[in-house]
Amino acid sequence: MDLGIDRQALVPVVQQIISAVAQWIRNSGASPGTRLPSIRQVALDNLLSQSSVIEAFERMVAQGLLVSKHGSGFVVAQPSVLHEGQWYEGAEREWGAFVDNPMGELKLGCGWLPDAWRESDDISYAIREVTRTDTAGLFNYSTPLGLLALREQLLKRLSQIHIATHLDRILTTAGASHAQDLLIRTLLKAGDCVVVETPGYGNLYRQLAFHGVQLLQVPRTQGGPDLSALEALLQRHRPKCLFINSLYHNPTGTSLNRTVAERLLELAHRENFLIIEEDVFGDLQHASCTRLSALPHDDRVIYVASFSKTLSSALRVGFLSASTVIIAQLASLKTLTGFGTSRFAEAVVTTLLANGTYRKWVQRLRKRLRTQMAATLQVLEDEEWEVFAKPAGGMFLWARPGVGDRSRVQACARRLGVLLSPGALFSPTGEPSDWLRINVAYAADQRALALFRAMGPARSTSTILKTTSV
Structure with a gap:
């Protein structure tokens, strides 16, 4: 199992292991009960310490992605918590990632203000x-x-x-x-x-x-x-x-x-x-x-x-x-x-x-969000992202990149340490979508700007592949 670990990325190695294994399960269509390679084998194949792999697998058990079987190692859990189309459980998992964020990823798609903005x-x-x-x-x-x-x-x-x-x-x-x-x-x-x-x-x-x-x-x-x-x-x-x-x-x-x-x-x-x-x-x-x-x-x-x-x-x-x-x-x-x-x-x-x-707080907040909304819209326009509308206020944009499929965008975000809210979370049926919710209060962060640039059509194919390699 080649996890494509990038030691220069902003995301900690353990989180990269979790994301890569979860993506492998989704992409391969692994059925419940499928046994993963041993911890020792995964560590050897990816030049990792066994302790990092153990920590990652144990976290995936806590998240419901894997099950620990005595004498059999780790196996794939039930599909309801794995497939993008299962919007109910998927949404719960996304919510947990935003609220419980020990790795410090940028919550670009969340629905609230950054702690640093609070008074x-x-x-x-x-x-x-x-x-x-x-x-x-x-x-x-x-x-x-x-x-x-x-x-x-x-x-x-x-x-x-x-x-x-x-x-x-x-x-x-x-x-x-x-x-x-x-x-x-x-x-x-x-x-x-x-x-x-x-x-x-x-x-x-x-x-x-x-x-x-x-x-x-x-x-x-x-x-x-x-x-x-x-x-x-x-x-x-x-x-x-x-x-x-x-x-x-x-x-x-x-x-x-x-x-x-x-x-x-x-x-x-x-x-x-x-x-x-x-x-x-x-x-x-x-x-x-x-x-x-x-x-x-x-x-x-x-x-x-x-x-x-x-x-x-x-x-x-x-x-x-x-x-x-x-x-x-x-x-x-x-x-x-x-x-x-x-x-x-x-x-x-x-x-x-x-x-x-x-009253005074929301006045200041409106001004700050208005400034950040204009700046984010300009960046997305420069990088030729498609924007559903140009809001008159608030904190959300609904946008999608001009190039790259969903898996490429997710891989790039994972490498940069960015948490996304994909379009499937905003569909009653969980239908996959290229659209993303962007909270402009987080969009000035260098990790967000790097994602916008990486998914812009002006980038060469080699640059995109390098950016999204994990």
């Missing part, structure tokens, strides 16, 4: 304030709807973006994913069908599939869902809901235009379905935009947002706004399944909202 002093101050002035927040449950002081701040913020609501129509959650889960369990049952955008947010697909909900795919265009495709679906099906990102869509970075928004609301009324509008990146807006929740909708739209992407994913504070009937149902389920959300975390976010710290 921890402001959060530390808010935590001290809460522990000093609100001791109840340290010991007590929150109320079913969420901390009143936080909902009052949220009401002000929603008013500023022209979303008309009331305190009794706002429910706090442990992030947007929690809000989506509550909505799915309250509004849907196994066998129901819903419309989702593709590409779209993979975790939403998994949540819906877990509950036995049928997914109807509608392509995402630069202005929102493809209306022709949506209307064709509506002629054949009666979906209960449409799930949509209006601003800075994940992963394409596109935003909803007014014409599409108004037509979506017309269709929701005519065909009697609800629209779940997720707006977790909405605070990054710096120009005029269109939200469905800000248009007249007669309670057809449920608004979901969160502070996890912009402030802190550790605090896990999100919220939603809906009709009083739906809010009452959600509050009952929230209390039943978790006795409410964290009063302490909600008090910290309340403090940051009330003293203006959060």
